[in-house]
Structure formats: C-alpha cells, structure tokens
Amino acid sequence: MGRKVVVAVCTLNQWALDFEGNLNRILQSIQEAKEMGALYRTGPELEICGYSCEDHFHEPDTFLHSWQVLAELLKSPTCKDILVDVGMPVQHRNVSYNCRVAFLNKNILLIRPKMLLCEDGNYRETRWFSGWTKDRQVEGYYLPRMITAITNQTTVPIGDAVISTRDTCIGFEICEELWNPQSRHIPMALDGVEIISNGSGSYMELRKAYVTVDLVKSATFKSGGAYLFSNLRGCDGQRIYFNGCSCVSVNGEVVSRGLQFALHDVEVITATIDLEDIRSYRTNIRSRSHLAASNVPFPRIAVDFALSDDEDIHLTISPPIEWKYLTPEEEIELGPACWLWDYLRRSGQGGFFLPLSGGVDSTSTACIVFSMCTQICEAVQKGESQVLYDVRKILCQSDYTPSDPMELCNRLLVTCYMASENSSQETKQRASQLASEIGSYHFPIVIDSAVSAVIGIFTTATGLVPKFRTKGGCPRQNLALQNIQARLRMVLSYLFAQLMLWVRGRPGGLLVLGSSNVDEALRGYMTKYDCSSADVNPIGGISKTDLKSFLQYAKSRFFLPSLSEILQAPPTAELEPLADGQITQTDEQDMGMTYAELSEFGRLRKMYHCGPFSMFEKLVHKWNNKCTPQEVAEKVKHFFRCYAINRHKMTVLTPSYHAESYSPDDNRFDHRPFLYRVHWNWQFKIIDDTVAQMGKDKRIKQGDATKPESPSGSSANISLNFNMRRDRKGVLI
Structure with a gap:
C-alpha cells in the first residue's frame, strides 16, 4: 500500500533584520503550502532574521x-x-547556534543546531556561531517565558535528533552539511530517516548552479530517500545574491524545482512523494541495508501526527524532471538585474545614474538595468502585486502600471556621456544610440571647463603647467592629467545623481552605478575614486570576456543593434589626446596584458592559490605553444608587480554583485594584504633561476656541449637590481 505525502519547499527573499517583513513572507509561504496540500513546510537558512x-x-x-x-x-x-520548521539563531548555555526550529500546533518539537559551519568564499560563520559537536545527543533547552506562555513548555530538546511521525521520519541538515564530506544525511538515511530537509543560504556564482543540483541528487542516489533543499533568494544586505533553485529530490532524481532568479519574494514548490518508493529503493541496495543494520540510532522525537492519510490514493506522484541550466549569458542578464532591483527598492532612492561611455563595461551595466525593467514589466503582467507596489513607491506614483520596458527605463535610468577634448565622436555616438534603444533619459556634457579649472588651481599654486606625454610631459604629468578627468567624472556623477530627479520634477535621488569589471579591479587598472567609484556596481564581479559574450547575447535578446559596433570597438579609457581625431590609447596596451590573460592570472591566484612561482610553473606548460618560458616569466612578473602596486585600490572598490570565483574584493571574499613589497625579490629570483635551468636542460637535450653560465649567487643571495620601468599609465613597475 502506498503512503503518499505532500511536502513544501519555500524560497524567500528575506532582508537582514527586517523582522516584520520576514515574518510576513514566512506566513505567506506557510499559507501557500497549506493551500497546495502540504502537511510539512520547510524554509531557507536563518529566514527569521535574515542570513547576512x-x-x-x-x-x-x-x-x-x-x-x-x-x-x-x-x-x-x-x-x-x-508541521513547520524555520531557521533562526538560538543561544544555548551562552553559545550561539544557527538552528532549525520545528513546531506543530503551538508546540516546539525540536531545535536542531547546525553542526558543520561554512568558512570559505564569502562565508564567515564561525565568527558568530559555533557548531553543535555532540553527535546524536540532545539536551534540554529552557524556553523564553514568552514562548512558554504560548506552548506551555518549559524545556524542549535541542541537539542532533530527528522527528518521528506516525508514518515517516524527518531529519535536518543546514546548508554546509550538504557540502561537507561527512554529510549528516548519510547516517540519518541509514537510520531510516526518509525525509531530509536542508535550509540553505547558498549564493550564486557564474556556471555553478549545477553544483547544488548534483549534491542534492547525490544525497538520495546512494542511500535513497527524499531531500528537500530550500534556499534563500535575493540580496539581503550584502554583495552576494542568493539564487533560489530550491528543489526536491527522490531516490536520485529531481522531482520538483523552483526558479533560479525571480523578482517575487515568496515562491513555494511542492512534491508528492510515495514513502513506499523510498523503502523499496533502499531495501534493494543490499550493501546499504547491511550497513544500516549496525547504524548507531539518532534520538527520535515522537509526534502524534501523520503526513499521509487513507485517501492518498488520489494523489499523483511527482515524476522526475529534467533540470535545464541557464547559460552564463542568461545568468548575467538575470542575476545582477534582480540584485539591482533589491538594492533599489530597499535603498529608498528613485532610480539609477550611469556615466555611459559607449564602451563594453558601461554598456553592459545599462543593459542589465534594461533587463531589470523587462523583468519588472513581466512580473507585473503576471500579477505580482508586491513588484507593482514597489515600482509605484519608487516612482512616487500610486496609479502607475509599467508595461513597456523602454518607458520604465526612461523613468528609472539616467545616462550621461561625459566628454572631454580627448573623447571621440564615435564613442559619443555609440552611447547616444544605445540610450535611445533602451529608452534611458540621456544627455551629454563636456567636462573640459572643469578640468581647466582644476589645472588652473594647480598652476596658480605652483607656477607649473602639467602636460600630456605627447606634448612633452613626463609620465607623472601624463598620469595626473588623466586622473583629473576620471575623478571629475565621479564628482559630476554624484552631483547629477542628487539633482536630476529635482530637474525632472520628482522627489528623491538616484543611485550612482559603477561599471568596472573584475579583471580591471584585479589589475588595478582604474583611477582611485574615479567614475568606477559609485554606490553599487552590477558588473564588478564579472570578467571582460563574459561581458562581451553577454552583450552578444543581449543584442538579439533585447534587439539592440548598437551593440554590434560597441563590441567591435577596442576598449579604451579615452584619457589621452587623440591623434587626428582617432584613439591612440587602448586598455590592453595600457595594461601590458590581454583581458584573457588577466582572467587566467585571476583564476590561478585565487581559485588555485598560486603565488608567482607556482603560477609560472602552471602557465609555462599551458602556454608552451604560444610563449617561451622567458616570456611566460615576464608576463607573470608583470602581473604580480601591477597587482602589488594597485592592491590598495581593492580597499575602496564599489560594492559589487559577486559573480566570479576569482573576485579580488578586499577583506570579504579575498583576504589578502593591501600593502606589499612590490618587487617580489625572492619569488622572481626563483622564477629566473628556473627559466635559466630550463634553458640549460633544453640545450643539453639538443646536444649543445656549451654549458650556460650558472645563475649567480645562491637562492639566499638575491640581486636587488631590477630594470625599473613604467607602464603607459605612468605607474612604476
């Protein structure tokens, strides 16, 4: 006889410390779960207070x-x-725990603390919580008097236990416990726990959605059972974006799933599970059954409640479904746009201001805002009342209903082309054309008078007139004149952001959007406190390569023909004088490396934890078809010199949407010093010695009897003589 149960998994967009809003969203999810026939509801990690x-x-x-x-x-x-379980922090015997609290009909059944805490990436859980270390043990938790007045309970169990209903057994994992090599779902499954729920706070990175899905499927493939993965969605106050993807897996197959990106705050999915299918699956894995026979049991909290009934024959079992993953381009289209929407509606501001240069980076930012407007219109058309309420609140117009993304973009996005005498007509035209295609409120300005005024102040004070390199100036003068333009654009951005809604007859101000990519941040290829400084930056965690792919996709997705010309143009800062009206300055020439090489350096530095020598060792083999060992060595040394010189800029990066696993975001995702000895004397000497040895080995292999000159000195006797030179920005390298 079948035993069919309906379970509900909830995805919530919670805000840190928004207790009233969080409560309402939890109640809404419980109500929707009941309306969908579920008798058990689980939700995401720390949903009551917010994860961050x-x-x-x-x-x-x-x-x-x-x-x-x-x-x-x-x-x-x-x-x-x-039967409900929710996530919240709990203090027990003066120790703080990250917990699930399960309750039924005004009775708390179990407080289950998190046992394995997360300490990598953007997670720092042990700063605030301790893990429960008492394996399969429970203690008595003394409830606050306000809870006792409701439940008539003085103490409830806290610890590593499971809940036994009349028809099944339910266990709990919390986020990291799924990822850990010693996941708790294995011993629980061996002990007959048939439904395992995981309240999670897992954030997105490009190309990483499959990781969670594979783990959830694997959790039930080896030992059977139902796994309920409930994740947060949205920006709850940090750079990260929780990307949903809540799902239910049964016996190694996903049978129900939620969206990865969406604007609505509450999403409830259900699955109908036949408990007999779980039991049959498990008993057919004979090695599992033999192991389970000797498994140490978990404490069981018995509850007189059933998830199934005698009329469940009318229920249809949820069949396996195919998980269709978004492409990286789609993830860039949707993720940063949802993150911007959360930031906008929580900031109390009236829209965005973007310096639009006509290049790939600022264009990508503009397209992401347009994607946000498109998603808003689609959500309103689907009847999402909260989205409509938020739009009207932002625009201070109670009767407004968005239907056209271009018209909405005109209300929410102000773009400005900030020209100087070094700007080309081509970039100005590209910016204008893009603005007309997405509908942003656009205008150009000329900043030359402001630049002249600043130079005039300097000349009055010193009696000297700085010149560009092409006009006889030294590298220091050349760099200073470029930085004046860049920093004045930041000042003007904030001026216009504060006053443009006043100009347009609306209350409030605008958030300034930054548009520097993750590779430029890694290299430090930006002026400190220039127009890369802003309130938020939706592309600050995305590589140049991915942004180009995104624009290629957006060209057809949103029908933006101007993107073709923007993609074909070489990236340039346009801060040095033009030659006969033509651009003389390109980003890759300035940086001394390509964007593709920068991405490679970034992944090796962060993801593979490479210092200069180990990076050289890896690249000398990977690039052996295009570079000699000496060329690889020079590229690696050039990168690390630039990285060390500019690392201090990471301390003032605009808060950015986290998307790339090699982000250099200082003191959050990337914990490294910002002050280095920039010459890397010891490390570079070892690289040079290795290159010399490789050359010697090659000549010996070729039969050259002439031995190369031995490297001078021992490894401890390091030469301090370096050929000091400057890059095109005038920075000493």
Missing part, C-alpha cells in the same frame, strides 16, 4: 526579536495543522 546579519549576531536584540517572530508564528492560525 553578520556582527548583529553578537547583539542580544537579534536573538530577542527572532524569538518574538517565532512567538507570532506559533500563535498564528496559519500555522495550525501543518
């Missing part, structure tokens, strides 16, 4: 307000006759 409270987890208020929200849930008639 960070050092607010050191404040007693955070714990107090979390209990107050739980009290409201316990009292709510919405939560009647449904």
